[in-house]
Amino acid sequence: MIIWLAFxxxxxxPLTAALNIIIFSTGIGIITMLSLVQxxxxxxxxxxxxxxxxxxGASGSPLQLILSAVYHIDAPTGxxxxxxxxxxxxxxxxxxxxxxxxGDSYMSFPMLGSDSSYIIHFGAELLSGKxxxxxxxxxxxxDVADKLKLKLGDQFHSTHGQEEGxxxxxGIKWVVTGILKPTGKAIDRIIVSNIESVWGIHGENGxxxxxxxxxxxxxxxxxxxxxxxxxxxxYRNPMAAMQLPRLIKEQSKNLQLAQPAIEVNRLFSLLGIGxxxxxxxxxxxxxxxxxxxxxxxxxxxxxxxxxxxxxxxxGASKFKVLSLILSEGLIYSVFGYLAGLFLGILGYQxxxxxxxxxxxxxxxxxxxxxxxxxxxxxxxxxxxxxxAIFPAIKSYFIQISTTxxxx
Amino acid sequence: MLSTHQxxxxxxxxxxxxxxxxxxALGDTLVISGESGxxxxxxxxxxxxxxxxxxxxxxxxxxxxxxxxxxxxxxYRGKNISIIxxxxxxxxxxSVMENILLAQWLGTGLKDANAVNELLAKLNxxxxxxKHINQLSQGxxxxxxxxxxxxxxxxxxxxxxxxxxxxxxxxxxVEELLKESAKxxxxxxxxxxxxxRMKKHSQNLIELV
Numbered sequence: 001m002i003i004w005l006a007f008x009x010x011x012x013x014p015l016t017a018a019l020n021i022i023i024f025s026t027g028i029g030i031i032t033m034l035s036l037v038q039x040x041x042x043x044x045x046x047x048x049x050x051x052x053x054x055x056x057g058a059s060g061s062p063l064q065l066i067l068s069a070v071y072h073i074d075a076p077t078g079x080x081x082x083x084x085x086x087x088x089x090x091x092x093x094x095x096x097x098x099x100x101x102x103g104d105s106y107m108s109f110p111m112l113g114s115d116s117s118y119i120i121h122f123g124a125e126l127l128s129g130k131x132x133x134x135x136x137x138x139x140x141x142x143d144v145a146d147k148l149k150l151k152l153g154d155q156f157h158s159t160h161g162q163e164e165g166x167x168x169x170x171g172i173k174w175v176v177t178g179i180l181k182p183t184g185k186a187i188d189r190i191i192v193s194n195i196e197s198v199w200g201i202h203g204e205n206g207x208x209x210x211x212x213x214x215x216x217x218x219x220x221x222x223x224x225x226x227x228x229x230x231x232x233x234x235y236r237n238p239m240a241a242m243q244l245p246r247l248i249k250e251q252s253k254n255l256q257l258a259q260p261a262i263e264v265n266r267l268f269s270l271l272g273i274g275x276x277x278x279x280x281x282x283x284x285x286x287x288x289x290x291x292x293x294x295x296x297x298x299x300x301x302x303x304x305x306x307x308x309x310x311x312x313x314x315g316a317s318k319f320k321v322l323s324l325i326l327s328e329g330l331i332y333s334v335f336g337y338l339a340g341l342f343l344g345i346l347g348y349q350x351x352x353x354x355x356x357x358x359x360x361x362x363x364x365x366x367x368x369x370x371x372x373x374x375x376x377x378x379x380x381x382x383x384x385x386x387x388a389i390f391p392a393i394k395s396y397f398i399q400i401s402t403t404x405x406x407x
Numbered sequence: 408m409l410s411t412h413q414x415x416x417x418x419x420x421x422x423x424x425x426x427x428x429x430x431x432a433l434g435d436t437l438v439i440s441g442e443s444g445x446x447x448x449x450x451x452x453x454x455x456x457x458x459x460x461x462x463x464x465x466x467x468x469x470x471x472x473x474x475x476x477x478x479x480x481x482x483y484r485g486k487n488i489s490i491i492x493x494x495x496x497x498x499x500x501x502s503v504m505e506n507i508l509l510a511q512w513l514g515t516g517l518k519d520a521n522a523v524n525e526l527l528a529k530l531n532x533x534x535x536x537x538k539h540i541n542q543l544s545q546g547x548x549x550x551x552x553x554x555x556x557x558x559x560x561x562x563x564x565x566x567x568x569x570x571x572x573x574x575x576x577x578x579x580x581v582e583e584l585l586k587e588s589a590k591x592x593x594x595x596x597x598x599x600x601x602x603x604r605m606k607k608h609s610q611n612l613i614e615l616v
Contacts, residue, residue: 001509001512001518005498005500005501005509008500008501008505009498009500011500012499012500304498306494306496307496307497307498307499309496310492310496310497310498311498311509311513312481313455313457313484313490314484314485314509314510314513314514314555315481315482315484315485315486315510315513315514316481316485316513317477317478317481317482318477318478318481319478320513400452400457400458401449401452401457401458404452404457404492404496405448405449405452
């Protein structure tokens, strides 16, 4: 009954109630959205670098090398000679090495030449079909299959380069032979073929049929056939981590090494500054909302002194009146929290859509952190409590007689 | 039976009241009148347990009200004493019906919508229950306040200037309504007023000086 009455009192002035709930939920919403996005980002990023100690590629920005070779959201830094790379891929310090050759893309999903170790490395399993064996056979990640509605046996032409609207390789058709189960890693949005196909499409097969400009074709044939883009390395032991980078730097000056863990941390800390700034803004909004709730309860309290005194004469104890006013603050908390949660998820979905369009990074399921939400709810209740406690104490000490006397 | 013995109340050393002993049997009506500042309202608030007398005793049926404290007093008041103030002080965010249900719940811990509807019908405001108090006419508001006062079938009904803002006809009606209700509920009715009209037809009258 008291909570019902508190509810009636709060929504008796719908505009004030709406304003308070909007301010409150904005704060909660921003915090929820930020942590959802951050978690999803870190989740996505960290999952994909599991088991990769080092990435070897052409010189350039190390962050770019990681972003392109591991996440496929940046252009490659360039190519490296296969011969040079192989020297290190079979080095005794190396437990596993996954060679990557970039070339084409299809509907802006990157196509990647590698060997079977790539799929094994990312722990991907076949959902249907079989692994690619011959040239121009591809296995596609789950996102690719979903977005492009590709099925086993489907054929397509690829586009040169990573950008959409690039030059189409018309002569050669790729065939889908396998579809992978979702992994939550970058491989979900990759089309994997063997390396020979990547060399081939830029080499003689692709050329003889399609390339009208002979010179460029010749150029491709010569270089593409013995180059790869990057190698994902896993060390055999800690000793390798100490020794190998130095050895490679000394002996292969044109190779660049980048540690995914370091680069990803650097990326997070760069993003983190922005996220922290927004988070502090959200805390500020929450504080503002506490003040706004306090003011609106305090203001109505002045008008409602008679009502509260009347409730006391009708038999309400001091404690009942106190809990009525406290409940009003807590109702703001609960509604503000729920609306904020809704806003946060909505905002997260918008960011997810944006990320999907920009990076083809699909934010699969909601990374809902129940502990964090319990904490947020607790903070919400605390804010409502703090906003209402002073008016509530005031109502507790109402002098019924002097309030109601008219003499 | 309501009875008081040597009630005294003091606001400041200069402003203090010595009240005459009063008695009012259940079903009877007592009118207390006096000039402004004579302590009418103070006496009413003491009778209602809203303030404590500095001295003296106050007994309703078998309960010494002046000995009750805190939540115990609140509970006793809610169940046994009803006060009708000059202003209604209805809760504006809920309907008249809900206000009376709230009074019922605060007094007895129960909610009985049928009883409320019956009472509203008896007071001729059955169709006003769903409205908020400020949508009712003055006379209807007075009836709603009476309904709220009667809903818990109290032993003591206190009324503070219930008729002073009403015209002759309505004042008459309200006065009769209160007296009849007190009789039918077997409650003691104490009316504090300076309304001359009411003094005229009261046998049981105390004048404060």
